[in-house]
Amino acid sequence: MTTLYLDFGNTRVKWRLGQKKDVVVQEYHEFEAWLQGLAGQSQITSAVVASVLGQARQAVLTEVVQRCLAVPVKRCVVTGEALGVRCAYADVSRLGIDRWLAVVAAWSREKSACVVADLGTAATLDFVDSAGVHAGGFIVSGLELSLRGLLSGTDNIKPSPSGFEMASLKPGINTAEAVYNGALHALVALIESSYQNLLKSSPEAKLILAGGDAPLVGSHLSSTYELAQGLVFDGMRLLEQAELLVDA
Numbered sequence: 001m002t003t004l005y006l007d008f009g010n011t012r013v014k015w016r017l018g019q020k021k022d023v024v025v026q027e028y029h030e031f032e033a034w035l036q037g038l039a040g041q042s043q044i045t046s047a048v049v050a051s052v053l054g055q056a057r058q059a060v061l062t063e064v065v066q067r068c069l070a071v072p073v074k075r076c077v078v079t080g081e082a083l084g085v086r087c088a089y090a091d092v093s094r095l096g097i098d099r100w101l102a103v104v105a106a107w108s109r110e111k112s113a114c115v116v117a118d119l120g121t122a123a124t125l126d127f128v129d130s131a132g133v134h135a136g137g138f139i140v141s142g143l144e145l146s147l148r149g150l151l152s153g154t155d156n157i158k159p160s161p162s163g164f165e166m167a168s169l170k171p172g173i174n175t176a177e178a179v180y181n182g183a184l185h186a187l188v189a190l191i192e193s194s195y196q197n198l199l200k201s202s203p204e205a206k207l208i209l210a211g212g213d214a215p216l217v218g219s220h221l222s223s224t225y226e227l228a229q230g231l232v233f234d235g236m237r238l239l240e241q242a243e244l245l246v247d248a
């Protein structure tokens with residue numbers, strides 16, 4: 001009995017097999033070929049998907065999973081309450097499933113107030129209190145996307161492509177530093193101020209980072225934080241165990 005857990009993100013697919021802890025990243029253009037290969041070599045008996053994609057793309061990918069694996073496929077959905085966490089959105093179906101899974105997993109683990117920052121294509125911050133009440137959150141552009149947005153909306157910002165690995169929180173003395181450091185600083189400042197604010201009401205609050213840019217952004221934080229890259233997958237397993245999944 002092995003379950004394949006799939007996280008359909010905006011840029012890439014991530015997956016985890018059974019109880020394994022490592023998360024593997026897959027590009028969409030090679031998804032079907034990869035899945036066929038995996039079907040041949042693993043004893044997969046079911047699949048669980050979490051998707052932030054629109055209905056049409058999600059349906060196509062779900063069909064690919066059903067066709068390649070020929071196993072029951074379940075889907076994670078946001079509910080008003082799950083594992084002691086209460087959702088802040090009035091229309092829970094509008095909250096991104098990745099945010100919900102991360103919040104449910106973080107709170108189940110910590111049982112304390114948390115800021116959960118998922119730093120992917122978009123960067124999201126979600127807040128949950130010590131009673132498991134989700135207070136909502138923020139959605140901003142992730143590092144790459146914020147830079148791309150800036151460059152596409154202006155005519156004469158032309159940085160040399162130095163990359164975020166070189167970035168720091170210092171004011172830039174050339175265009176590349178100004179834009180890369182600016183995007184990094186904006187995200188770091190949002191995380192720090194959000195967390196410091198939560199600490200005022202919940203001194204035991206934790207700061208938890210996930211997503212592709214978590215190690216880089218985390219390295220520039222002065223607050224103490226935990227890296228939890230498998231958070232969305234931990235949430236998938238928790239909803240599965242709680243029998244909160246629906247048929248895909």
Ligand SMILES: Nc1ncnc2c1ncn2[C@@H]1O[C@H](COP(=O)(O)OP(=O)(O)OP(=O)(O)O)[C@@H](O)[C@H]1O
Nearest residue numbers: 009010011012119120121122142143144211212213
């Ligand atoms: N090999 C890589 N390819 C793409 N992005 C990467 C890679 N390594 C690190 N990153 C960084 O990770 C970020 C994307 O994060 P992540 O992989 O969590 O998002 P995603 O796959 O687009 O999924 P989601 O839609 O869930 O955010 C980018 O901003 C980029 O800077």
Ligand SMILES: CC(C)(CO)[C@@H](O)C(=O)NCCC(=O)O
Nearest residue numbers: 052094095096097098099122139
């Ligand atoms: C914000 C993203 C893109 C982050 O992956 C995703 O959670 C999403 O598409 N959310 C839907 C909008 C919302 O959460 O309010």
Ligand SMILES: [K+]
Nearest residue numbers: 009098118120
């Ligand atoms: K994500």
